Amino acid sequence: MNKPVLTSALSPMKEISGGAAYLADPHDVDNIREGFEKIIEDEAYRTELVRSGTENIKRFKPDVVARQYAYLYEQILAST
Secondary structure, three states, X not given: OOOOOEEEOOOOHHHHHOOOOEEEOOOOHHHHHHHHHHXXXXXHHHHHHHHHHHHHHHHHOHHHXXXXXXXXXXXXXXXX
16 A cells, blocks of 8 residues: 655655655654645545656656666767
8 A cells, every 4th residue: 555755855855756656855853744744634645645656656667767777877988
């Protein structure tokens, strides 16, 4: 079962999350609490995080990553 994500607003987590997570300031306890409260209390927001997270994880499937590396290697070889 997929879950909503709350993570750090710092790199690399904000880039990895692809907009599919609540991004909290890891140095601000109140902001972290606000994030958890929003996820718990706002069903539509929580549902959207889960939906967008399900889409985001597709970027990290092994075949997708392998194609990206292959393309990168082809570009490097073509430029030499």
